[in-house]
Amino acid sequence: MKTSVIGFPRVGANRELKFASEKYFAGKITAEELQATARELRKNAWLLQKNAGIDFISSNDFSFYDNMLDTSFMLGVIPQRYKALCLSKLDTFFAMARGYQSDKGDVTALPMKKWFNTNYHYIVPEFDDSVDIQLDDTKAQEEYNEAKAHGVQTKVDVIGPYTFLKLSHFTGSKQLKDFSAKTAEAYKQLLANAKSWGAEWIQIDEPALVLDMTDEDKALFSDLYKIILENKQIKVLLQTYFGDVRDYYKELLSFDFDGIGLDFVEGKETLNLLKTGTKENCTLFAGVLCGKNIWKNNYAKTSALLETIQSNWKGEVAISTSCSLLHVPYTVKNEQKLDQNILKYFAFAEEKLTELSDLAANNQKAFAENKALFETERVAKNSDIASKIANLKKEDFVRQPAFAEREAIQKKEFQLPLFPTTTIGSFPQTQDVRANRSGFKKGTVSKEDYVKFNQKKIAECIALQEEIGLDVLVHGEFERNDMVEYFGENLDGYIFTQNAWVQSYGTRCVKPPVVWGDVSRRNPITVEWSKFAQSCADKNSKKPVKGMLTGPVTILNWSFPREDISLKESAYQIALAIREEVLDLEKAGIRIIQIDEAALKEKLPLRKEDWHSEYLDWAIPAFNLVHSGCKPQTQIHTHMCYSEFIPIIKNIDDMDADVITFEASRSNLEILKALKDNNFRTEVGPGVYDIHSPRVPSVEEIVNAVEKMKTYIPQSKLWINPDCGLKTRGETETVASLKNLVAAAKQVRN
Known part of the structure; x- marks a missing residue:
């Protein structure tokens, strides 16, 4: 089986992007020095995935702040008050994310909201009436070519138009419907351009499909993709995550997608949906490896799930993460203080690559070692707390x-x-x-x-x-x-990592503690x-x-x-x-x-x-x-x-x-x-x-x-x-x- 990763952490193994960005904000390094750090981080992530044997690796999943903000720039959705500052492209980007105050102008940042059911925050795109959708895919092209120069063939990853429009804010007389057709045309052009770069696949992320959908929502998605997929020359992976697509599954099968990514971890109806219909000549990217938690995967359970998936899907099945690995720390290797008897239960982003490869290859040695982890209770229960x-x-x-x-x-x-x-x-x-x-x-x-x-x-x-x-x-x-x-x-029951940082927004990273056992207060x-x-x-x-x-x-x-x-x-x-x-x-x-x-x-x-x-x-x-x-x-x-x-x-x-x-x-x-x-x-x-x-x-x-x-x-x-x-x-x-x-x-x- 082939393996796929939806996206990879971008701040670096040691939060290099955070520190470089903050130095740039403080005027201590130049824009080119910041860009150099970013290039190094991208290279490391691509080669790490390639060396782990991952077949489908994303480019353009990197961002200096947020991928929704990147998409705003890709489509030209930049409110006039930010353009009026006459800043560089990078500084305009940061002004929209952080606000800006100087003699050139005083603007507040765009709204920031939680990304679905995660602790990651996205910058809410804002459409004013001056917005004229124009494709600028420079970033996607440059990062695809960077990866190719390092010997890594990637799928180009973009936030999809349906999700982007549904999460946007419209401030003028023009509303969503007034921008949808031009947005679709921009994505259609993106597909053609990506093909000309040499890309074989483009991954279009549409997590908004896991939300409740109205008839109007369904019509919007259909109208967008009728335009986008017309005469396409590149393979398109329609990627969903954070839940199931119960409101639109049958309709999705009718589109000319070459791959469909479904979440089998948080999507409680996903397996049942598979039993209602399938699609030939289409690869199912099965999100069976949790992209949001740090515990090792139970290979026996996942292997059994994959067998059921394969028996219900007529086409090829590739093993995927359930969502981007942006939501977990970079690597267990940075943990020097925790006991190995604890660390052996953890799999961060880098270790999840190995898990994907083990599952894909049906690695029997790895399966045996994994089985031993799940044969005994990891931690004893506290009867007093239970009582x-x-x-x-x-x-x-x-x-x-x-x-x-x-x-x-x-x-x-x-x-x-x-x-x-x-x-x-x-x-x-x-x-x-x-x-x-x-x-x-x-x-x-x-x-x-x-x-x-x-x-x-x-x-x-x-x-x-x-x-x-x-x-x-x-x-x-x-x-x-x-x-x-x-x-x-x-609190008793908690343990703490040394470097398990996860991006929350922009340069803000958090180091979530781990609930290891039953919790009680140790002292005031x-x-x-x-x-x-x-x-x-x-x-x-x-x-x-x-x-x-x-x-x-x-x-x-x-x-x-x-x-x-x-x-x-x-x-x-x-x-x-x-x-x-x-x-x-x-x-x-x-x-x-x-x-x-x-x-x-x-x-x-x-x-x-x-x-x-x-x-x-x-x-x-x-x-x-x-x-x-x-x-x-x-x-x-x-x-x-x-x-x-x-x-x-x-x-x-x-x-x-x-x-x-x-x-x-x-x-x-x-x-x-x-x-x-x-x-x-x-x-x-x-x-x-x-x-x-x-x-x-x-x-x-x-x-x-x-x-x-x-x-x-x-x-x-x-x-x-x-x-x-x-x-x-x-x-x-x-x-x-x-x-x-x-x-x-x-x-x-x-």
Whole structure:
């Protein structure tokens, strides 16, 4: 059998792209030096796959920031305000991704949203009425030719027109239908051009086919591909992932595709669909190797699945990853600290190439070694934790008294001004902060010195917020490397990698911890830091300082989860652990506690019919379980960002938090109407400026945002805050932005 990889990690084995890009942003290297790093990374990835024996290797899966943004440039979907900056092509690209502020102009970044059900974020394409679709496939051609020069024949990989248009935002009088025909013509020309370069295959990614489709959606796809496939001279692989294509499977078989890529890992109906029909003279690219988790594949199970697939598909079958390997770390080889008895269960991107080859070749030696891994339980179960979960009662998930009564109690308790101001939690993680934390981990900084340093930073942070005039303070989170890893380090059942970095967006990489066994709290985690911060505030302003926690669903969704128990069981284990922390904070006198659920929507099934039974029926209760034991005077906050929350806005209200802060600045405050339409009861702070951009918002800009918010949200329920934590920002821009935020709040109050 032949093997295929949908896409490969692009940041490099040691995050080379991240560091080079950040040097370029800082003016420390030239554009050509950045391009040289990119060329080296691409070469390494191609040769790695070739040497592993992979038959179908992608080119053009690389990006300096995001493939959806690359597609915008390929089609000429560049809003006029970015063209007006008159920057180079590369700098225009980064301006759209990060925003831009100089004497040449001041523009915010395009919106950023989660890529389907992953923690990867894509830049939302924007069509204004000035857009004129024109193909510019320079990048795809250059990268195909690069690979060829290294002796690697690749399939050219592009985001498909249906997915691109469905995920785009249209700001003018022209809508999707007004751009579809020219978009299709551009892709038709791309196919012809790719053939002229010498390409044999082009891979067109259409993950949007796994979403619920209307008749209008089906007509759009059909209209696009009737044009694209007309008189084609190159083989076309229509690639899907993240689910099954139940709404459009039979129709897909009618198109002149030479290959169809289907997901057999997350696509729960994919195998059943195969039994309803097949296609001759078409290769099925069977996504049987998980591209989103780090556990080794069970060869026996996968081999049996492949036999069933082959018996139902008339044409050739190639073994593929279920999605791009962008969503897993680069290689296990970089892990020097974990025991081999742990590492032997892991397969990152490079190791998954070997797994593909083993399965394709039916490597009996590898099969025997693999079988031994699955013959015994990897980890023993904790009976005490199992008993706690089994004995949970309905009342354990309900907070008393009801929301309206708590709200009245808290208004009296805190006496906050109209439009109270706060931040989401973290403050800039400067070099000295990182050095202190790193030194403590390495043993070169004593615990006493580590604590003294952090207490000094906390005291300075509290004083700064008091000087700026914020109403509800935070301690700055100087002790934390990551909002999930930090908690995982204090929970039994978690293990941590050294270099298992995964791209989240642009230059932002995360290192998800691994849920290895049953989870429980080992010790109090944040209590002492929060108590110290509140004591600093009590000396002067006496303003409340929020205790800062990460919620159970986000901790789970931003970890590599176990595959031997359900996600529900894992979530409840984590919820019980965080519940202990919440109650300890309350006992320590912390009156406001923020429990972030930034990733609440991340594992929401892509099919609406599966939302409750497979996810919401345990994800919302897991959050309720964390705070249901709190006193009515304790105000519970939560935070969510960079996802489409509008479809589940009623479920978010059911979380029964007292205050929720949303990312809203990069989505043009679209969530506001949904809050009003659904009579959202929770107090709310839609972010008034984008912290992922280095630009400083003006007072006028923030005032305008708040005035818009007031038309949708009762002013008694409206908070003013940035849209996310500030740890990635510089100190100067942070202080300037927060001063403008407070000034705007005062202006709106007046």
